[in-house]
Amino acid sequence: MSAVLEVDGLSAGYGTGRVLFGVGLHIEAGEAATLLGRNGMGKTTTVRCIAGLLRPVEGTIRLAGEPVGQRGADWIGRAGLGLVPEGRRIFPNLTMRENLVAFAANRRAAADPWTLERVLDLFPPLAPRLGNLGSQLSGGEQQMLAIGRALLTNPVLLILDEATEGLAPLPREAIWRALQRLRATGLAVLAIDKHVDRLAAIAARHTILDRGRVAWTGSSAELTADRSLWERYLGL
Amino acid sequence: ADKIKVGFMSTLSGPGAALGVDIRDGFELVAKGEGGKLGGLTADISIADDQQSPDTGRQVVERFTKRDRVDVITGMVFSNVLLPVMPAILASGTVYISPNTGPEDYAAEKCDPNFFVVSWQNEDTASAMGQVMNDRSLKNVYLIAPNYPGGRETLNGFKRTYKGAIAGEVYTRLGQLDYAAEIATLRAARPDAVFFFLPGGMGTNFIKQYVSAGAQQDARLYTPGYSADEDTIKSVGEPMVGILNTAQWAHDLDNPANRKFVADFQKAYGRLPTMYAQQGYDAAQLIAAAVRDTGGRIEDKAAFRQALHAARFDSPRGRFRFNTNNYPIQDYYLREVVKDGAGRITNKTIGKVYTDYADPFAARCKMK
Amino acid sequence: MTAPPGLQVDGLRKRFGGVSALDDASLAVKPGELHALIGPNGAGKTTLIQLVSGAERADAGRIVLDGAVIDGLPMHRRVALGLARSFQISSVFPAFTVLENVALAIQARSRARCAVWRPVAGQAALFEPARRVLDVVGLGARSDIAAGALSHGERRRLEIGLTVATGARLLLLDEPLAGLGPDESARVVALLRTFKGQAGILLVEHDMDAVFQLADRISVLVHGRVIASGVPQAIRAHPEVRRAYLGESTA
Amino acid sequence: MASTLHIGLRPLPTLVLVASLVLLPVVLTAVDQPFYIVLASRVLIYALIASSLNLLIGYGGMVSLGHACFVGAGAYTTAVLVHAGIGSAWLAWPAAALAGAVLAAMIGAVSLRTRGVYFIMITLAFAQMAYYVVVSLRALGGDDGLVLPRRTGYGFGLDPHADMTFYYAVLGVVVLLMAGLRRLLNAPLGRALQAIRDNDVRMEAIGFPVFRIQLAGFVIAGATAGLGGGLLADLNQQVSPSLLHWTQSGTLMVMVILGGAGRFLGGVLGAAVLLLAQELFSDVTTHTALGIGLVLLAVVLFAPAGLAGLWRQVAR
Amino acid sequence: MPLTLLAEQALNGLQLGLMLFLLAAGLTLVFGIMDMINLAHGTLYMIGAYLAATVAEASGSFVAAIAAAVVGTAVIGMALELTVLRPLYRRSHLHQVLATFALILIANELVRIIWGAQPIALNMPAALSGPVELAPGLRYPAYRLVVIGVGLAAALLLYVVVVHTRVGMWLRAGASDREMASAMGVNTAWLFTAAFGAGAALCAVAGALLGPLLAVQVGMGENILILAFVVIVIGGIGSVRGALVGALLVGILDTVGRTALPALFRALASPEVASEAGPALASMLIYVLMAGVLCFRPRGLFPARG
Ligand SMILES: Nc1ncnc2c1ncn2[C@@H]1O[C@H](COP(=O)(O)OP(=O)(O)OP(=O)(O)O)[C@@H](O)[C@H]1O
Ligand SMILES: Nc1ncnc2c1ncn2[C@@H]1O[C@H](COP(=O)(O)OP(=O)(O)OP(=O)(O)O)[C@@H](O)[C@H]1O
């Protein structure tokens, strides 16, 4: 079984301030993993490093075996990382259709590659808004668009940073279901989300960050079993 | 004195730079010829750029008068720089010698013993052209100039002598790029001839566009010499051919001083001199002559001014002397842009318009 | 006419080109009531807040606050009348420290908000209340770092803090819980509960647990129309609401 | 309390700076270099004008490319008053400031409906209109401008034409206004202005009358620039349309950015360095612009926060 | 005014507009789409003209001149982008203003040092130097018709690329959120360098094409640059369509103003006032237009869409 993502001893920060201290994280092909933790613990920072948007201070990151090293974010993107960033970050001056098709790629000649049609099936509310500029979309529509945009690149590793924020119950469920189906196609997923209980059902492996350090890793079973974790690290 | 300090301030950057550079080159040619001296005195010439802005000009004048304490200032091209800074120069009791613009004020009531103009009064060349039109019995002329005092002055000069009818009188924007509209209106007015005054790039644009519109056949272009000189020819090329212009000088005037000047200038700078170059050249010659005549005792201001006014030097333009208002009394010539034997496009003298012409304002000057 | 106190919204319409974002939407928020506004993505909730807060003009309809029609008023005048809103996508002052952010909101209602002489720095009257607000939203420890350096969740909380600090009597909150971790959500829910009775709140939120915990009444917006309005139990049972919004999950 | 915004005033450096400015002309006279007194006066005046623009660009986020027209308004007002026989600085300078303020109020009221680059361009548009008005009005001397027969006087038997007297008059005005400016920036209004630069929508949403606050800032800057124009007219004893030309607005903007937009002494530093550099280069070469250009390029590439920022980098 | 004259003036307005658009096109790309304030745009235009003039002088072929100018200017443009502008993307617009202003100063001096202060000649091909008979009584300079044609072609090309190709989408995406665009797999760095080069090339086309109509001299870029900015802002920054419409509006209004206004004033007011107010108002007309447009449409006529 081949590792899609291997992060080892990752340290990073902004300016002089350190935020991450030796974070490690491994994801196998077709595996779904999560990154959990309170606000400000370093989840997004980890993601930024993986996506090449933030230069690590130290540590190594390998994508599908390839060391990312000094590669630029664009190389990583083309190498098969599909990012649904925190805060949506869709392109406000492109129409919804442009946001979707501009970066579409069928890298892996996948059995059933993602197409505009499939994305619209996943998120019916988008269809009537294809002509709207990104800036003219509702919060939730933007969120769905951000997910669709990432899917259309047909990634090997999909990273969802709070991808269900601002989604109504129905589309949220749609995403959970889609993720489940996707895993069958061998797509690896790294999810960050506040709905830990739902994630526990979908993802196999979980990592909890606390003040920039890995505080715990384990399986869904272990996570659901040990409520003390929830109180200590997730505040539940 | 053991040396003469000259403050040379001209427009050496921006669109107007071409003119300032010619004046400077002409001026330096004299000093070079004398091995760095003017009239026997070591010449300490500090050169400064007024950027065609009175503000900067004022700053430079302060430096010349208050820090370098120069004996003579010269070099300014444009009246919109000269007029604002002149009071400061005169207040400091420094002599100014204008190698180009000769505004009305200082020709008339405000004439000043420290203010000399070696070029012309702003209306002169235009007046000469008015005369030409009369001589050629052109009865219906169209006038174009930029909408600023210099432009109006020139057209007034033209109207002062021109007797015929005026088909139209248009004032365009300073620094205008496109003249298609004006040209169309102009041609609709069906004039016999067009007299235009558009200094610098404006002239270049106008001529290029006028000719490409094929209007040259319907109405010929007439202009003051400084809008049809070697620099404009260089920038316009072929379309210039056939343009008539008036000037106090031409590079083909046949006199020893001129032959020397043109030869030296071409040798030094590898191009034909323009009126501006000649004017700068004479400004320097004037200073040199005065220094020589005072035996280098320029600290005696009165004597120095006397010597300047006497103006004993051989000008390339031929006969030259100062009027009571320290503006020139000189001849004016008609030149035509032609393609000469060598296929070179240049000005050719085709006649004399005025002999010993004096500007009409001198009468209002109190100086004797 | 004498409208009852609180917020009254009658027949609001708003079109964007072809899209009809709001189509004859009406609802009322009684003083001190926590009124939840739920509905599918793109139903028009944020648009409604935009119109009520004065960020955009309605094509038709009337907005009445405590009996006074406020349609025409610019946003800042409405805030002065006690109507403040929060943003779905956090909108803070990145170059200012967290504390200074909130202090601004306090300054906005101080009489000398545009004074030209007395330095702001060290005006306890501005910073003391600000600190209290930060403690409430749990940013007390972060008060001296630049707002631009906050994490997403922290910024969401500052967003709420800014709105609360205006001291408005009627708050329009656009998904205040979005992006908050479980414990932070719980903290904010508790905060909102303390407001009950003191300030009216129009709460737009997709977190149904929170909504059903907090709301006195709930209105459901679908395609720019309020299809149902009532107490939580009624809404939870409402068939059309289940179909259009809740789905079967929260049965 | 920790604040990134409060503009502190370190007494010692300030004292040294002001003291040296006071002593400067005495020294220069001692070494018989009156010219540099004039130059210093010019630098001071431009420092004031640039600082007024810094208030807009650096603190208010209102990037105006029309600032020269307020300078022009003040300058021409002074010139016209002198021609009308009103020769007292006590009248002429306030009048200049008033002219700047009124013009700013009119232009600001329209321009502030726009944002960002559109604001840059609309301010430019109005400045260009002002320029063409001045160029075309023969009453204002058209392209030749107006010459002031004499400088405006201060009474008390002081002679404004004595370079030193004029310098001190300017110094007084500039120091006073800079002090006022600092006060303003630290006060609630100043804070509000800076917050609007950061996020105008949020400011409106927490209850600030954004438009009015920005207009206030715009008018204050306009008035200051107008006053600067008045001083300039006196210094040069001449006014001309080139004062209002868009390149002038550009130069002022360059001064601010060069010195450091949003740094209190940014405008001052920028004006001083640019003018002195010009003086220096123009003394040794006629390719002044080349030198200036290289300096600017170096600053923008290696001192992102402008000279004032560099100051701090070095200080550390 | 006779009909032919009316027609001719209409053509002149159109033609002036497209002259401006030639320069505005490159500016729309760099300033509008890529969102960089490049004051040195006029400088590239000047360089284009000078290169064209030099090559035309040497080779005698106008086509060769244009080709050389385009290639040369594009290379220079990309070099500038790599060395000076690339470090500034992450910084505020103000830094771009300062840097590109510095470039203007430097370039002008260098050009003066290399080519001298006197304007230099760039003549149109003899074939086009005369007028052609469009309609009986309506002769129009052939060359200006070419300018009209090229202007329209440039507009069309730019519109198609920016609005209907992926590259155009990447550009717009990169301009609004560089980081995210690269995360989506776009090599923004090189994309922008290339686009800047294209912008420079468009400058060169403008410079080479307008050279025969306008003086080729130091500083020729500055004044026309302002007009180009006006055009773009009126149209709506980032909109090719807007830029074209803006250009035509400015061209026609300016032409009408210059021809009709003075006449109008002469009819209404005293000659004194007329000769003063007429030209004055004509000169500021386009700025009045811009202020008016922005007053009622603060984001231009066509707020940012292709
Ligand atoms: N741009 C930035 N500059 C400086 N510090 C930052 C920046 N972004 C985040 N930080 C700091 O880094 C730490 C981790 O931030 P990060 O966004 O990774 O947290 P997170 O786990 O994603 O939190 P959340 O759940 O709120 O998104 C926080 O303390 C935050 O203050
Ligand atoms: N400026 C605009 N131009 C065109 N359409 C717009 C504009 N703003 C919003 N819309 C559309 O109006 C509808 C309502 O938007 P709104 O933001 O109010 O939805 P919402 O209820 O807040 O949704 P969400 O829960 O996802 O935030 C959406 O379908 C959106 O696409």
Ligand SMILES: [Mg+2]
């Ligand atoms: Mg995060």
Ligand SMILES: [Mg+2]
């Ligand atoms: Mg919403």
